[in-house]
Amino acid sequence: MAQIINMATPETRHKPNILITGSPGTGKSTLAQQVAEKLGFEFIEISKEVRENNLQGEFDEQYNCHVLDEDKLLDHISDRMDSDDGGIVVDYHGCDLFPERWFDVVVVLRCATEKLYDRLQSRGYSEFKIKENVECEIFGTLLEEAKESYKEEIVHELQSETPDQMEENLEKICEWAAAFKNSGGQEQQSDEMDQ
């Protein structure tokens, strides 16, 4: 018998799934962790998930790291992402590999190149890797990718250069999460049926 696989959508999800993306060093994992804590959501840090579950593909000599095996990663997290529960915060420096139905809020963090340079340098990145990542930020690659992959109304560009901005961004994302809950999904449908 064919297996019936549940694939949640924004209409069926109880809590929103949130993607925090941007060039490396823009502050994704720091912010995503705070958002997950404040909302009581699960945090999926993709780079950690890949490391801990052996989801790497081949080794890339130029970048001196393993490339991601996208199919393995998607398989690995699909049960959680397709669940009707929702309430997952994902952090990754890419967004076009995920199915569009997985996310209700997509945040693209941005940072001035001088600041980004310093952050990446203090991580001990090579000049080559810093240049690649800073160029990615200059060209707005992630914002473009997000706009091409998701509906415009769920994509939000946020500056992430100061601790104050980090705080403001946390507040904004929590407001968007609350707005999702109030604007649809099963909770509201069942409320209407009760009336």
Ligand SMILES: Nc1ncnc2c1ncn2[C@@H]1O[C@H](COP(=O)(O)OP(=O)(O)O)[C@@H](O)[C@H]1O
């Ligand atoms: N808005 C911000 N203000 C000040 N420092 C920040 C901000 N966002 C990130 N940082 C700092 O930049 C560094 C990189 O942040 P991180 O969250 O690891 O970035 P990413 O996950 O995007 O690679 C960390 O040291 C973090 O504390």
